[in-house]
Amino acid sequence: MSQEHEFEKYLDGKTDLSKLYAELPRVDLPKHLDAAILAEAHRAVNARPGAKPKRRWTIPLGMVATLFVAVMIGLQLPHILKDAAQPQQPKEERMAALMDKNTAEPSSPAPIEAMKSQLTGQILEKSKPAVTRGKPVSVAAEAEKPVQEYAPALAAPVVALPAPAIAAKRLEVRERADVDSGAAFSKEKKANGHVEGYVSDAPEQRAPAAARVAAPHPVQMERSLMQSIKDEVNEENLPPEDWLNRIKRLKQEGKLEEAKKDLAAFKKRYPDYVLPKDLEVR
Amino acid sequence: MPTRTSALPLHVSLWLKALYFLPMRDEVADEQLMELYRDGDAGAFDVLYHRHKGGLFRYLLRLCKNQAVAEELFQDVWSNIIRSRERYQPSAKFSTFLYQVAHNRLIDYVRQRPESTLSLDADDGDCDSLVDSIPADAGGQPEIMVERKRLIETLVEQIEALPTLQREAFLLREETGFSLEEIALATGVTPETAKSRLRYAVAKLRDGLKGLV
Numbered sequence: 001m002s003q004e005h006e007f008e009k010y011l012d013g014k015t016d017l018s019k020l021y022a023e024l025p026r027v028d029l030p031k032h033l034d035a036a037i038l039a040e041a042h043r044a045v046n047a048r049p050g051a052k053p054k055r056r057w058t059i060p061l062g063m064v065a066t067l068f069v070a071v072m073i074g075l076q077l078p079h080i081l082k083d084a085a086q087p088q089q090p091k092e093e094r095m096a097a098l099m100d101k102n103t104a105e106p107s108s109p110a111p112i113e114a115m116k117s118q119l120t121g122q123i124l125e126k127s128k129p130a131v132t133r134g135k136p137v138s139v140a141a142e143a144e145k146p147v148q149e150y151a152p153a154l155a156a157p158v159v160a161l162p163a164p165a166i167a168a169k170r171l172e173v174r175e176r177a178d179v180d181s182g183a184a185f186s187k188e189k190k191a192n193g194h195v196e197g198y199v200s201d202a203p204e205q206r207a208p209a210a211a212r213v214a215a216p217h218p219v220q221m222e223r224s225l226m227q228s229i230k231d232e233v234n235e236e237n238l239p240p241e242d243w244l245n246r247i248k249r250l251k252q253e254g255k256l257e258e259a260k261k262d263l264a265a266f267k268k269r270y271p272d273y274v275l276p277k278d279l280e281v282r
Numbered sequence: 283m284p285t286r287t288s289a290l291p292l293h294v295s296l297w298l299k300a301l302y303f304l305p306m307r308d309e310v311a312d313e314q315l316m317e318l319y320r321d322g323d324a325g326a327f328d329v330l331y332h333r334h335k336g337g338l339f340r341y342l343l344r345l346c347k348n349q350a351v352a353e354e355l356f357q358d359v360w361s362n363i364i365r366s367r368e369r370y371q372p373s374a375k376f377s378t379f380l381y382q383v384a385h386n387r388l389i390d391y392v393r394q395r396p397e398s399t400l401s402l403d404a405d406d407g408d409c410d411s412l413v414d415s416i417p418a419d420a421g422g423q424p425e426i427m428v429e430r431k432r433l434i435e436t437l438v439e440q441i442e443a444l445p446t447l448q449r450e451a452f453l454l455r456e457e458t459g460f461s462l463e464e465i466a467l468a469t470g471v472t473p474e475t476a477k478s479r480l481r482y483a484v485a486k487l488r489d490g491l492k493g494l495v
Contacts, residue, residue, distance in 0.1 A: 003481070017484065017487060017488065018456060024434060024437070024438065025434075026340075027339060029336070029356075033353055036357065037361070037364075038327070038331065040361060041360075045322050045324040
C-alpha cells in the first residue's frame with residue numbers, strides 16, 4: 001500500500017527521485033554528429049525543388065522525342081531533295097511570262113478551248129497533287145493584286161489569272177450554254193435582270209419545261225467555268241517537257257489539228273524554247 | 283496558424299508560414315515545426331532537433347550504456363525522422379513519435395546483435411558503469427559536494443542495474459515527462475504494462491537509495 005502511495009507521489013512529481021535525476025550530469029553530444037544530422041535534414045529538403053516530386057522521366061522522354069523527330073526528318077529528306085531537284089523554268093523566264101500575261105489582254109480562247117476539250121481529264125489528274133501540294137491560292141483574290149505583287153508568288157504552283165480573263169471566261173461559257181440550249185432559260189433571266197441569279201422559284205420567272213430540260217443546269221455551268229479556268233491554269237503550269245510529250249502523243253494519235261494548236265500555244269508560252277525536230281506538225 | 287490554401291503556390295504558402303512562425307519559433311509546438319519541415323522549412327527542423335537531441339541521446343546512452351552505439355542509434359533515429367517526414371501526420375505528440383522510432387531502432391539493434399550487452403528480458407541485470415562519467419562539482423562546500431556526488435553515483439548505478447524495459451520506462455518518464463499512456467504508446471505496450479514497469483523501476487530505485495533520499 002505504501003509502495004503504491006509512493007508511486008502515486010512519484011507520478012505527481014512530489015518525490016526527490018526526479019530532482020535527483022535532474023542533477024545527473026548532462027551528456028554532451030559530439031559536434032560532428034550534430035553537423036551530420038542537420039546537414040542531412042537540410043539536404044533532404046533542398047533535394048526537392050519547389051516541393052514537387054522529381055520527374056525522372058522528362059530527360060529520357062525529351063531524348064526519345066528528339067531522336068524521333070531527327071529520324072522523321074531523315075526519312076523525309078530524300079523526298080524533299082527530290083522535289084527540289086525537279087526541272088523548273090528559270091525564274092527570269094517565269095517572271096517574264098507572268099508579266100506578259102498580266103499586262104496583255106486576256107489570252108485568246110482558241111488554244112485553251114482546243115486543249116480543254118481534249119485533255120481535261122489528263123491534266124486535271126496531273127494537276128491535283130500540284131494544287132494540293134502548294135499553298136492554296138485564291139484566284140479572284142490574286143486577280144485583284146497589282147502586277148508587282150506577283151513576283152513573290154512565283155514559287156506557288158498555281159498561276160492566277162487576272163480578273164478580266166476570269167470575267168471573259170465566265171461570259172464565254174455562259175454564252176455557249178445559251179447557244180446550246182436555245183437560250184430560253186438565260187434569255188429569260190437576262191430579260192428579268194437576273195444575270196447572276198441562277199435559281200428562282202417564282203412561277204412567272206420559270207422557263208418552259210422543255211427548255212429547262214435541254215439547258216445545262218446553272219450549277220453545272222459554273223462547274224464547267226471553274227473547270228476551264230482550272231485547266232487553263234494547269235496548262236500554264238505544265239513543264240515544257242510534259243507539254244511537248246503531250247503534243248507528241250497527240251501527233252502519234254493522228255490528232256494533227258489539235259497537236260498544231262497545242263504547239264502554237266506552247267510556242268506562245270515558251271517562245272525561246274528550242275523544239276525537237278520530230279515535233280514539227282505539218 | 284495559417285493553413286495552406288489551394289489558391290497560393292506551394293512555395294508562397296511555405297514562405298508565409300515561415301514568416302508567421304519566425305519571431306516565435308521557440309514557442310511553436312513540435313508538431314507544427316515538424317509540419318513546417320515536412321513542407322520544406324529546414325529551419326524548423328533545426329529548432330526541433332535542438333529541442334530533443336539532449337533527451338534522446340541520454341535516453342539511448344543510458345539504455346545501451348555504450349557511447350559509440352548510442353551515437354550510431356541516435357543518428358539512425360534522426361535519419362529515420364528525416365526520411366519519414368512526408369508521411370508525418372500530427373495525430374500524436376511529436377515526442378511520442380520520436381521515442382517510438384528510437385524504441386523500435388533499439389529493438390532492431392538488439393535483435394541484429396545478439397552478442398550485445400543489452401537484454402530485453404524483464405529481469406536482466408546488466409551493469410556497465412557510467413558512474414565514471416560523472417564529474418566532480420567545482421563549487422560549494424566540499425563535504426556536501428562529496429555527499430551529493432555519492433548520491434548521484436548511487437542513482438546512476440541503480441538506474442543501470444534496472445532491467446532494460448523498466449529502465450526504458452523510467453528514462454522515458456524522466457527525460458520526456460511522458461504520461462503512462464505515452465510511455466505505453468512509445469514502447470508499444472498497454473498502459474497497464476507501462477505502469478507496472480515504471481512502478482517496479484521506481485520501487486527498486488527507492489530501495490537502492492534508501493536513507494539517502
